[in-house]
Amino acid sequence: MVEYDQRRSRESFSGLAERFAEPDTVGYMTGEHPALALRGLAKSFDGKIAVAGVDLDVPAGSFYGLLGPNGAGKTTTLSMAVGLLRPDAGGAWVLGRDVWADPVAAKQLLGVMPDGVRLFDRLSGGELLAYHGLLRGMDPAVVDKRAAELLDVLALADAGRTLVVDYSAGMKKKIGLACALLHGPRLLVLDEPFEAVDPVSAALIRDILQRYVAGGGTVVFSSHVMEVVQRLCTHVAILAEGTIKRVGTLEQVRGDRSLEEVFVEVVGGRTATGEELAWLSQ
C-alpha cells in the first residue's frame, strides 16, 4: 500500500514541482538578489535576548538548513524573517523586497510553514487548501486543480472531509506543507518540517522539497536532525544562543568531519554524563 502510494506520487509528481517553482511574478530576476537576506535581526522577550543580531544570505536556488539546539532562536529568527514577529532591530528581504517595509510584495513570494502554530484546523484538508489558495488571490479553478494534486501526492486524499484537528501529527505537517506550496512561492520557509513525521512521510516531504529546489525554488528550513540536513542541504548555518556560529556551504561548515561533530563542538554541549545519575543503573 505504502509502496504503491510512493510510486504513484513520484509519477504524478514530475510536472508538479516544476510548475510550482515557476515565478508567479513575471520578469522577476532571481539572480539579482539573495532569496532571503537577514541583516542584524534581533529580538528579546522581557529582557531576555532570544536573537542577538543575525546576518544571513540565502542564495537563490539553495537548500538551506538552519541548525541549532532547542531554544537557540531558530523559530524566532524565521518568524521575524517572514513577517510574523516584529524584530527589535534589523531587517529581512525576500528576493530584494523588504518584508517589513513592503510586506505585500514580499509575502507574495513566500511560502511559510510555521512550527508550533495552529492551522485553521476546524476545516478539512481540502477546505484549508481552498482557503489558503483564495487568500493568496489565486484563480478558483487553479486552486481546485493544484489542491487535488497535492492531496493526492501527499496521500491525504483518503482523509476526505475529516477535520484537520483530527489529523495525526504527520498529516498536519503534510497539509501545512501543502498550504505553503499551493501558490507556487519562490521561497519556502519551513520551521521544523521533519519533526513528528514518520519515515515514509519524511521521505515524501524530502522528495517534494528536492524537486522544488531542482525547479529553481529556494528552501530554508530549521532542524536539529543532523542526518536530514546532511543529506539535503547545500548550505548550512548553525545558530546557538541567538547568534550565527558557523555559516557556509555544507562542505565548508563540515570540513572532513561529520556535521554532528561540528555541531556539538560549536554548541558546546555535554556529551556524557558523569556520576550523577548513578541510580539509573540498577
Add this chain to the structure above:
Amino acid sequence: MAVPVGTPADAPVGAPMGAPAGAPGSAPMSAPAQPVRRVSAWHFVRLKLRVMGNNFRGQGWRVALFVLGSFFGLWFAVSAFFGLAAPGLAGNDRYALLVAAFAGGLTVLGWLLLPLVFFGVDETLDPARFALLPLPRRTLVTGLFAAALVSVPTIAVLVALSGLVVTAGVFGGWSAAAVAAVGVVCGVLLCVAAARAVTSAFATMLRSRRVRDLAAVLLAVVAALLGPLQIAGLAAIQDVDWNRLTGVATVIGWTPLGAPWTAGIDVAQGRVWAAPLKLLITVATIAALLVWWSRSLESAMVGAASSGPAQAKPSVTGGVVAQFFPRAAGWLRRDRFGALVAREARYWWRDARRRANLITIAVVGLFVPVMVNLGGQGFTLDSEEGFSLAGETSPALVSLSMLFVGLLAAVTLANQFGFDGSAYAANVVAGVPGRLELRARMAAFSLYVLPMLAVVAVAIALVLGEPAWIGFMAGTLVATYGAGLAVNSFVSVLGAYSLPETSNPFAMNSGAGLIKSLLTFVAMIATAALAVPMVIAAALLGDAWLWLGLPLGLAYGVGAALLGGYLAGDVLDRRQPELLAAVTPRR
C-alpha cells in the same frame, strides 16, 4: 499580589512523583509504594497563586487591570455589604428574612448562570493538565475546588454577604451572628461548587458535536428558569403583600438557594432548630455538586487528551473550493473576501467556543426583551444595565431592550481574534489587508446574527401585540448591532488576548477574566452611547418613528459598521504581528 516565592520543594503537584532526592546513593529506581508527601488542597492553592503571579510577571498593564478589577469588585462588595446589613442597622426585623432569602438566592442563581451566559469560568488550573498525575479523584476535586475559591469574585461575594452576619447579630446576639457567619461561608462554597459543576458539565456536553443541540436546549431551559422566578418575584413585590412575600422567602429559605443565608436569621428570630437543618441542606448540596463535578471532570480530562479516533468521512465530488463554501455563503465570489467569510462562517458553527456564544445570543436575545416589556420593570442583569422604567411598555422601553440585544450580539466579537489563536498566523503570512479582514469577519458573523435579530424583532412585536412596531424595533437592533461591530472592531484589534487552547468553551485565563469583563464593559458602554439616539428618537418622534425607524436604523448600522471597519482596518494593518503575539497562547 503576594505570591509565594519559589523554593525547590515548591513544585506542588509533582510532589508525589519526587523520589527522596535527598538521599544520595540510595537505590530507589523502584516506585515509592506510598507517595512521599500527601498532596493536599493547599498545593493547588499555591499552584494557582504561582500561575497567577507568573502571568503578571513583566506585564505591568495586567497588574494594573487586576488592581482596577479588584478595586471595583471590592467596591461593589462593600456597598452590597451595607445593603444587606441595612435591616439590622435600621433595626427592622420584618425585612431581615426577606433580604437574606432573596439576596442570597439571587447570588447563588447568579453564580450558577452568569458563567454560562457571560463571563466564563476561570481555568487557570486546567483539569486536563492533571490527567497524567497519580492523583485520586477526591484529592483532585478538593484541590481544584480550593483553588477555585482563591479569586476576587469569591472574596467579593464573601464580603458582600457578610452583611447578613451584621443583621443576624443585631437581632440575635453573638450566637446568631456565629451561625450566620458559618452559613455565609457555606453559601459561598455552594456558589463556587455550583458554578464549577455546571460549567464543567456543560463543557463536556458542548464538546461532543453530537449532543450540541441537546446542550442548546438545556441552556435555554436553564435560562428560562430565570423568567418564572423573576415574574413571581416582581408580582410579589408589586402586590406589597408582605405576608405572602415572607411566605415565599420562607420557602426559598428551605431550598439550597436560600438555606445557607437564612440560618442565622432563623436563630435570631427564635427558630433555633431550623439552623442545623439548613446547614445540613447546604452541606449536602455542596457534596452533591462536588460529586457531580468530579464525574464531569473525569470526562473533561479524558476528552482533552484525545478527541476520539478520526473518522474518515466520504470525500465529496467537486473541487475543494466548492466544498469549502457553506451553502448559506454560496453566493459569495470565490476571492479573498469570499474565502475569509466562508472560513469564519464555518468556524462560528464548528468551534464549540463560538457556538456557545451564538446560543447565548439567541437565548438572551429572546428573553431579555420579553422580561423587560412583560415584566414591566427591572430585569436587573447587572446594576448598570438595569431597566427600572416603571409601568406600561412603550416604544422607548422596547427600543432600550432592543439596544441591549443588539449590543450583546456585537460584543461577542470583542475578542474575535482570540478565537483564532495562533492560527491567525496564516492570515498574517498571506498579508490580508486589515479592512478586508474586518469586513469579512463582520459579514460572516452577520450571516448568523441578522436572521436571529429579525426573529427577535418579529417575535417580540407579536408577543407584545404591536406588529406595527416591527419596523423601528428591527431598525434599532440593526443600528445598535452595526455600531457595536464598529466599536468591537477597535476593541478586538487593540485589546485582543489569548484564550487557552482547551476545548472547554467556557475556559479562560484568570488574568484574562478580568480583562475580558472590563473590555466587554467598555465596549458595551461605548456601543450603548453610539446607539442611544435610536432610543431618544423612539421617545420623541412618536408615530413618524414607526416608518422612519427601519430605514434610518439600517442606514445608521451599516454606515457605522463600514466606517468602523475602515478605520480599525488601518490600525490592524499596522499591528498585525503584535495582534498575532497577543492571541498566541503562551506555553
